[in-house]
Amino acid sequence: MTVREYLSPRSLPEALSLMERYGPDLLVMAGGTVAMPLINDGISLPERVMGLRHAGLDGIAQRGDVLGIGAATTLTQLLAQDAVPLLREAARNTASWSIRNMGTVGGNLFTPPPGGDVAVALLALDARVRLAGPRGERTLPLADFFTGFMTNALAEDELLVEIQVPTTVRETAFIKFGRKHANTPAVVTVAIAVERRDGRIGTARIALGAAGPHPIRVADAEAAIVGSALESDAIQRAADAAMRECRPFTDAIATEWYRRRMVGVFVKRALERVVA
Ligand SMILES: Cc1cc2nc3c(=O)[nH]c(=O)nc-3n(C[C@H](O)[C@H](O)[C@H](O)COP(=O)(O)OP(=O)(O)OC[C@H]3O[C@@H](n4cnc5c(N)ncnc54)[C@H](O)[C@@H]3O)c2cc1C
Structure with missing residues (x-):
């Protein structure tokens, strides 16, 4: 069976009513860069596809100290x-x-490992996601959105509408390490956001991609630098903790063994970048 109908709602309410009408048989598609190859290869065979391109879910708006990013941006x-x-x-990486x-x-949050590089940065930034469905809207921390390998907190009849990012000033670093310099799947991705108080780290977020079933934070590594001035021994403790905590996997790009070691190398480099 191939796609028989392509639906293009012009608003969020129209998109939600189409979802209610057609139920789980309706495939939601935003940019289609993940969904289309699966259809073309016959792996996914939906009868109906709903494109979000014209549903008014794109655009970026600053509201106070929050950046609202439409899911279809x-x-x-x-x-x-x-x-x-x-x-x-x-995004550049x-x-x-x-x-x-x-x-x-939005689509980046649904990308199977090792993808989802932007999702890793959003996790380090304490982003929240706004979801909408027939019962109304709810927001939750991105950290609670990911529930397992290719599973998330989105109900069958809900859409991801917006990603909300606090814009308070933080020191940040992002490193994606792949087998090629650019346009390459991640061996490991590291995103870091820290806030200092009187020169010492007050809050720390260290997020990893391709080191677990979904983008993850490494709490022990974060704890290793809180209270420090990012001296080299604190950085080394964080890198060691991240290596212990991560849950990497083997695929065509890298082995679990290699990924774990690269987590240590690139958490250290990213923290050194924050210092620099
Ligand atoms: C050649 C190539 C290279 C790539 N390289 C990278 C890379 O380096 N890093 C990386 O992170 N990714 C990469 N990707 C993956 C992908 O392009 C990105 O992750 C992109 O952000 C996915 O967004 P999309 O809108 O195209 O998703 P889509 O294909 O439109 O959506 C995928 C699925 O997500 C769900 N979905 C999407 N939006 C919503 C929503 N608003 N509400 C509910 N469900 C939704 C649907 O189930 C949908 O079927 C690559 C893809 C290709 C083809």
């Missing part, structure tokens, strides 16, 4: 904003120009 649009440099850096012109920030 493209990665190219994210690259153009300058309110949150870490997100620009993450994701795929190629052509994929970034189609692929969306």
Whole structure:
């Protein structure tokens, strides 16, 4: 069976009513860079596809100290904003120009490992996600959105509408290490956001991609630098803790063994980048 109908709602209420009407048989598609190859290869065979391109879910808006990023905002649009440099850096390291012109920030949260590079940066930034469904809207921390390998907190009849990012000033670093210099899947991705109080680290977020079933934070590594002035021994303790805590996997890109070691190397380098 191939796709028989492509639906293009012009608003969020219209999109939600189509979901209610067709139920789980309706495939939601944003930029299509993950969903389309699966259809083309016959792995996913939906009868109906609903595209979000014209549903009014794109755009970036600053509201007080929160940046609201519409779920259907493209990665190219994210690259153009300058309110949150870490997100620009993450977008720059994701795929190629052509994929970034189609692929969306929302879609990045659904990308199977080792993908989801922007999601790693969003996790380090304490982002929240706004979900909408027939019972209304709810927001939850991105950390609670991911529940397992290719599973998340989104109900069958809900859409991801917006990602909300606090824009309070933080020191950040982003490193994606792949087998090629650019346009490459991650061996490991590291995103860090810290806040200092009187020169010492007050809060720390260290998020990893391709080191677990979904983007993860490494709490012991974060704890290793809180209270420090990011001296080299604190950085080394954080890198060692991250290596112990991460849950990497083996795929065509790298082995679990290699990924774990690269977590140590790149958490250390990213923290040194914060210091620099
Ligand atoms: C050649 C190539 C290279 C790539 N390189 C990278 C890379 O380096 N780093 C990286 O992170 N990713 C990479 N990707 C993966 C992908 O392009 C990005 O992750 C992109 O952000 C996915 O967004 P999309 O809108 O295209 O997702 P889509 O394909 O449109 O969506 C995928 C699925 O997500 C769900 N979904 C999407 N939006 C919503 C929503 N608003 N509400 C509910 N469900 C939703 C749907 O189930 C949908 O089927 C690459 C892809 C390709 C083809």
